Amino acid sequence: MSDQQLLGNFTDQDAPAYEDVLQCMRCGFCLPTCPTFALTGRERSSPRGRVALARAVAEGRLDFNLAMKEEAFFCLDCRACTSACPSGVKAGEVMEICRAQVHQQLPAPKWQGTLRNLVLKKMVPNPDLMETSMLPARLYQKLGIQWLVRNSKILKLGPAWIDKAEGMLPALHPPLRPQLPDLSPAKGEKRGTVAFFLGCVMTLLYPEVSRQTVKVLNHQGFDVITPKQQKCCGAPHLTEGDRDTTREIAAFNLDLFLDLDVDAIVTDCAGCGAALKEYEEILAERADHERLHLFHQKIKDISEFLFTQGIRTEGLKPVEKSVTYHEPCHLCHAQGISKQPRELIRSIPGVEFREMKEASWCCGSAATFSLKFTDESQKILDRKLENVRKTGAEILVTGNPGCHLQLAWGLQQAQMPQSVLHITELLGLATPD
Amino acid sequence: MITQSAVEQLEQALGKDKLITAKEDLLVLGYDSTPGLHAMPDLVVYPTSTQDVIKVVEVARGHNIPLTPRGSATGLSGGSIPINGGIVICLTKMNRILEIDEENLTATCEAGVVTLDLFNAVAEKGLFYPPDPGSQKISTLAGNVMEDAGGLRGLKYGVTRDYVMALTCVLADGSLISTGGKSVKDVAGYAFKDLLVGSEGTLGIITEITVKLIPPPQTKQTFLAYFDNIRTAGEAVSKIIAAKIIPSTMEIMDKATINCVEDYAGIGLPRQMAALLLIEVDGHPAVVAEEAEALKAILEQVGSAEVHQAKDAQDAMKLAEARRTALSALARVSPTTLLEDATVPRSKLADTFTLIEQLTEKYQLTVGTFGHAGDGNLHPTVLCDERNEDEMKRAHAFYDELYEQVLAWGGTVSGEHGIGIAKKGYLAKQIGPGGVAVMRRIKSAFDPQGIMNPGKIFVSEQE
Numbered sequence: 001m002s003d004q005q006l007l008g009n010f011t012d013q014d015a016p017a018y019e020d021v022l023q024c025m026r027c028g029f030c031l032p033t034c035p036t037f038a039l040t041g042r043e044r045s046s047p048r049g050r051v052a053l054a055r056a057v058a059e060g061r062l063d064f065n066l067a068m069k070e071e072a073f074f075c076l077d078c079r080a081c082t083s084a085c086p087s088g089v090k091a092g093e094v095m096e097i098c099r100a101q102v103h104q105q106l107p108a109p110k111w112q113g114t115l116r117n118l119v120l121k122k123m124v125p126n127p128d129l130m131e132t133s134m135l136p137a138r139l140y141q142k143l144g145i146q147w148l149v150r151n152s153k154i155l156k157l158g159p160a161w162i163d164k165a166e167g168m169l170p171a172l173h174p175p176l177r178p179q180l181p182d183l184s185p186a187k188g189e190k191r192g193t194v195a196f197f198l199g200c201v202m203t204l205l206y207p208e209v210s211r212q213t214v215k216v217l218n219h220q221g222f223d224v225i226t227p228k229q230q231k232c233c234g235a236p237h238l239t240e241g242d243r244d245t246t247r248e249i250a251a252f253n254l255d256l257f258l259d260l261d262v263d264a265i266v267t268d269c270a271g272c273g274a275a276l277k278e279y280e281e282i283l284a285e286r287a288d289h290e291r292l293h294l295f296h297q298k299i300k301d302i303s304e305f306l307f308t309q310g311i312r313t314e315g316l317k318p319v320e321k322s323v324t325y326h327e328p329c330h331l332c333h334a335q336g337i338s339k340q341p342r343e344l345i346r347s348i349p350g351v352e353f354r355e356m357k358e359a360s361w362c363c364g365s366a367a368t369f370s371l372k373f374t375d376e377s378q379k380i381l382d383r384k385l386e387n388v389r390k391t392g393a394e395i396l397v398t399g400n401p402g403c404h405l406q407l408a409w410g411l412q413q414a415q416m417p418q419s420v421l422h423i424t425e426l427l428g429l430a431t432p433d
Numbered sequence: 434m435i436t437q438s439a440v441e442q443l444e445q446a447l448g449k450d451k452l453i454t455a456k457e458d459l460l461v462l463g464y465d466s467t468p469g470l471h472a473m474p475d476l477v478v479y480p481t482s483t484q485d486v487i488k489v490v491e492v493a494r495g496h497n498i499p500l501t502p503r504g505s506a507t508g509l510s511g512g513s514i515p516i517n518g519g520i521v522i523c524l525t526k527m528n529r530i531l532e533i534d535e536e537n538l539t540a541t542c543e544a545g546v547v548t549l550d551l552f553n554a555v556a557e558k559g560l561f562y563p564p565d566p567g568s569q570k571i572s573t574l575a576g577n578v579m580e581d582a583g584g585l586r587g588l589k590y591g592v593t594r595d596y597v598m599a600l601t602c603v604l605a606d607g608s609l610i611s612t613g614g615k616s617v618k619d620v621a622g623y624a625f626k627d628l629l630v631g632s633e634g635t636l637g638i639i640t641e642i643t644v645k646l647i648p649p650p651q652t653k654q655t656f657l658a659y660f661d662n663i664r665t666a667g668e669a670v671s672k673i674i675a676a677k678i679i680p681s682t683m684e685i686m687d688k689a690t691i692n693c694v695e696d697y698a699g700i701g702l703p704r705q706m707a708a709l710l711l712i713e714v715d716g717h718p719a720v721v722a723e724e725a726e727a728l729k730a731i732l733e734q735v736g737s738a739e740v741h742q743a744k745d746a747q748d749a750m751k752l753a754e755a756r757r758t759a760l761s762a763l764a765r766v767s768p769t770t771l772l773e774d775a776t777v778p779r780s781k782l783a784d785t786f787t788l789i790e791q792l793t794e795k796y797q798l799t800v801g802t803f804g805h806a807g808d809g810n811l812h813p814t815v816l817c818d819e820r821n822e823d824e825m826k827r828a829h830a831f832y833d834e835l836y837e838q839v840l841a842w843g844g845t846v847s848g849e850h851g852i853g854i855a856k857k858g859y860l861a862k863q864i865g866p867g868g869v870a871v872m873r874r875i876k877s878a879f880d881p882q883g884i885m886n887p888g889k890i891f892v893s894e895q896e
Contacts, residue, residue: 025764026466028507031571032547041479041525042458043506049461056460067457086697086761 008060014100014243021055024048024089030081035362035380036074045074047081047091054094064098064105072098074373076366076380077239079333083360099241120242124200124232125249131175134204138172161371168370168409169205176207177228184214184224191221191309192263197253197276197299199269200232201401209401212428213268213302219431220312224266227256233267234282235275239367243282250279251286254295265298266305268424270400271367273301274334301331303399303423307340311347316430318350323426324393325353326384326407327360328400341399341423348430354391358383365406381410388418399423435475435519439496443478443520446488453477462521465508466568467855468769469819472514474501474521481526483601483609483640489522490638491607499887502634504545504573509772510853512580512633516888522638524575530554531641537615539598541643544575551644561649563590566849567757575639581631583849585753588807589681589715590647592849594630601641602629605880615643628875633851634886636879653681653715654725655749658737663687663708663790663802667783669735670710670806674779676731678724682713683807684756689816690803693762698755706738710806711756713749759803760814767799767816771828774856775839776810776848785839789813792834796827810848836862852890860891 006018030047031037037046044053050071056062075095082090107113123129140146146166149155155163177198194217202210217224231253234246253276257265267273276299280292300308323345332338338360346353364370364380371377384407388396396411396418398404408420421429443452453459454476463472475498480486493500499519506513515521527543533555534540540555540562548569552562565584566572572582578600583592599613613619613626629636660666666685673683686694687708695702703709714724732740743749764770777785786802789811793800804811813835815828836846836859846852846859861869869891879885887893 019768022768023764025468025761025770026464026506027761027764028466028505028568028571029758029761031505043461044458052461052464053457062457062460065457067455086694086758087764088697 006058008058009062009064010057010101011104013104014097016054016058016094016097018058020090020094021051021058023087024051024055024091025087026052027087029086030084030089030091033080033084035076035078035080035364036376039376039379044071047085047089050075050095051089051091054098064101066106068098069102069106071095072102072241076329076362076364076369078329078362078366080329080360080362083333083336096238096241099239100243101241103241116240120237120240121245124236125245127177127200127203127231130200130204131177134172134175137169138174141169141172160374164374164409165371167413168405170405170408172205173207175203176210177203177226179207180214180226182226182228184218184226186221186223187218188221188312190223193223193225193261194264194266194305195257195260195262196224196226197230197233197257197265197267197272198226199267199272199401202269206401206404206422209422209425210268212422213424215433216306216424216427216431217266217302220306220309225260225262227260229256233272233275235271236367238275238282246282250282254279254283254292257298258291258295262298264300264305265295266300266302268302268399268422270301270328270331270335271402273299274330277335301335301337301399303331303341303344304335304337306427307343311344313347313349315432316349317432319348319426319429320350321395322352322354322391322393323395323397324356324388324391325359326356326363326388326396326398326403328398328403329360329362329366331399332360341397344423345397345426348426351426354393356391356393357387359387361387363403363406363410365402367402370406377406381406385410385414385416389416394418395426396420397423397426435498436496439492439498440476442492442495443476443489446492447478447480447485451479451481451485453479462503462506462523463515465506465511465513467509467511467514467853468771470511470514470854472516473518474515475518477521477523479523479526483603486522486603486638486640487607487609489520490603490605493520493884494605494607494882497882497884500638500884501886502575502579502638504576505547505568505571507568507572508576508580508853509774509850510580510847510855512851512853512886512889513576514854516854524640525573527640528573533558533560533646534615535560538646539615539643540646541599541641542574544640544642545573548572548574548577555646556649559649560646562596562644562646564593564596567760569757574642574644578630578639578642579632579634580851581849583805583808583810585682585684585756585805587805587810587849588683589679594627596644597626597630597642598645599643600626600629600639602637602639604637605882605885610637613643631851633853633889635876635889636885638885650681650715652718652721653713653749654721655711655713655743655752656725656728656732657741657743657752658710658712658732659703659706659739660708660710661706661738663786664783665736666708666710666806667786669732669737670782671780672731672735673712673728674807676727678714678727680712680724680728680807681715682711682753683805684711685709685802685804685806685811686711686756686759687802689766689799689801690759690763693765693801694755694759696765697758697762698751700751700755702755703739711752713753756803760812763801763814763816766801767818769817769819771815771817771832772812773814773832773835774810774812774847774850775835775844776808777839777842777844779807779809781842781844782806782809784842785811788835788838792831796831798824798827798831800831805848808848809844854889857890857892
């Protein structure tokens with residue numbers, strides 16, 4: 001019985017497993033953890049409701065209709081429900097898989113499909129193309145056009161997401177990937193060698209943050225190898241329902257990194273880390289399960305890695321600041337890493353750590369959610385900002401570029417004094433050059 | 434089916450935005466946590482005031498449409514499932530705490546206030562609302578009242594009924610009654626309030642609730658006792674009660690439950706043990722110290738394998754939280770979790786565990802048992818697959834035989850989950866035809882048309 005796949009109104013390519021939706025016993029423990037349920041009070045926009053809809057599709061009681069498409073993309077995929085579910089149901093993953101069904105069953109207009117294919121299949125998997133594509137944006141800032149655009153308010157005339165996207169753009173520096181040496185050597189007594197998985201958003205939008213990551217790793221005694229051929233982790237494709245491209249990219253990255261003789265593969269992007277740790281499931285059809293598992297075991301978020309290794313605090317400069325911490329969903333819910341970053345922050349001399357309420361509640365960024373659902377995203381962000389405000393902390397630390405963009409933008413819009421730092425930037429402040 | 438004119442009247446009365454008619458919404462508003470039960474409502478309304486509720490009842494009455502009240506749908510007997518279709522009236526948007534009266538130690542809330550939200554709001558004022566059903570993080574107060582929900586603190590503090598002081602309720606004829614009040618004593622006429630508590634929406638729809646609050650205990654101590662044999666755990670419970678110690682919590686988990694909960698929570702529960710008891714004593718520090726000593730002595734005397742004490746309040750909270758996930762955690766193992774709510778006099782606990790073991794063997798099932806041991810309230814849960822007909826038959830035979838003995842011992846078929854749809858047959862066995870007849874007469878006195886949550890609690894004459 002259990003090995004039989006009930007498809008109903010799903011197609012057989014990338015459909016949720018019937019067993020996975022049957023697992024939900026509808027206790028409702030997920031409801032209070034779901035940001036979109038909190039926002040709407042609507043059962044179908046809750047994890048329990050979404051799984052019930054998927055079950056209805058699998059049992060042929062509901063067509064894979066527009067409502068399914070809406071819920072597949074309205075779900076933030078924050079995985080808070082997965083953390084809360086005692087029965088082990090993964091509603092976020094079910095919705096992520098449903099996004100692949102959307103593209104099969106409810107295809108978008110042709111121009112949208114072409115654009116999507118261009119971005120997902122041609123651009124994102126190719127780091128050189130991506131880096132070149134950022135050049136106009138850098139020029140846009142350098143030549144003062146940004147100043148002109150912002151002051152003319154011209155973007156208020158277009159759709160809300162364009163204005164927001166423009167406003168979120170941090171001050172751009174040249175991409176980091178071509179700049180990093182193949183090997184950045186450890187300082188002091190060497191403790192090991194790691195490979196650095198440099199996410200697209202990190203190298204393109206936050207190169208100076210990842211530079212701090214390498215600096216901190218070196219100072220902590222680790223050789224850092226950065227393979228230049230590495231590609232995007234595939235998370236954007238998963239989020240957009242293009243699981244085929246994810247599988248191609250995953251296979252490439254997996255072989256590239258496993259050929260290196262390293263103790264761990266470290267990333268400073270929670271979204272990448274979560275996706276890399278899912279390669280084992282994404283590539284489950286491959287025969288070499290041991291290799292897949294080995295890869296999974298080697299992937300470490302930077303905070304997970306440093307905490308496990310134990311941080312060398314001698315020689316660190318005190319950072320006399322009050323700090324609060326926002327948990328990226330893809331770190332705490334998708335990877336179960338919650339205690340480690342807090343302990344790292346506490347271990348920095350001089351830092352006063354202040355816990356915020358609902359630290360593990362999504363910030364509303366959620367990949368492209370913040371641009372697709374600007375109003376809803378703003379409401380989720382406001383809830384987060386209020387909790388930040390109550391701490392009165394000077395610095396807001398996080399560990400994911402999506403959260404970073406959203407929080408920095410939100411704080412600026414709300415004219416709040418906090419600055420947003422990646423955890424390695426905070427560690428970088430304490431680390432001598 | 435609901436007529437177009439009824440829909441139009443509702444639209445006019447409430448406004449379109451409070452009505453739900455799309456199939457994909459209706460599909461997810463016809464279940465609760467009871468396995469295997471699902472029905473489609475014809476329409477769902479989200480009232481935001483008592484006046485809205487009255488308007489809905491008026492329309493339902495005029496068109497003879499069944500009305501099923503719903504909160505967060507975490508019930509375990511099917512109380513909020515619209516088995517005859519009609520209108521589901523979802524009260525979750527009426528979720529304001531209207532007043533916390535510190536002079537009279539009461540709180541007044543709208544129907545849809547979440548149990549834990551009330552607990553937290555009164556705790557901020559140094560007060561305590563004890564009823565804590567497993568689903569307290571999302572269950573609504575009116576749902577708790579309608580099912581008379583229990584919880585982990587039932588042993589010492591009682592259940593929801595013990596805290597309800599007043600109710601505002603819309604009856605089937607559209608009239609509004611207020612029953613009870615803030616007075617500590619009240620013997621004026623029939624105790625409607627007590628009749629409404631546990632009535633599962635069959636007599637009326639609650640819109641406002643006033644509950645009693647108490648001062649919180651000054652201190653508490655929490656223990657985990659492990660056992661090599663579940664019968665011994667049952668004996669320990671009986672001995673503790675016989676020693677006149679009333680812990681605030683005395684919960685049991687068997688080996689299957691321990692392992693599932695540990696899989697989820699990962700807090701170091703003993704996977705190899707046959708059973709554990711989670712025991713909490715609270716109150717004045719001197720009394721707590723004395724009871725804790727006596728408790729440890731009894732546990733040692735009956736032969737508990739190990740006794741551990743929670744090191745702080747946070748540790749104790751983690752244990753209680755973990756216990757609350759027991760049912761959902763058991764659902765990890767199998768697609769379907771059939772759960773029952775048998776309750777026996779506490780002197781019969783050890784015998785009940787033996788019986789459950791025998792029946793599990795006899796019917797070749799996998800059963801996880803947990804529950805409020807101190808209340809004699811057990812949740813033997815059959816871990817099965819609803820697609821396996823033969824297994825489902827054996828599961829039902831298991832419960833039939835179990836309940837027969839539970840009733841013979843003077844127990845009840847439901848300690849805290851209510852009868853709903855799932856246990857109508859068992860209730861009839863417990864109270865007999867005479868009992869059912871009286872219940873039917875009460876029902877028709879309140880609701881002659883039979884529109885209030887029909888098909889629940891007892892088999893209607895038409896069925």
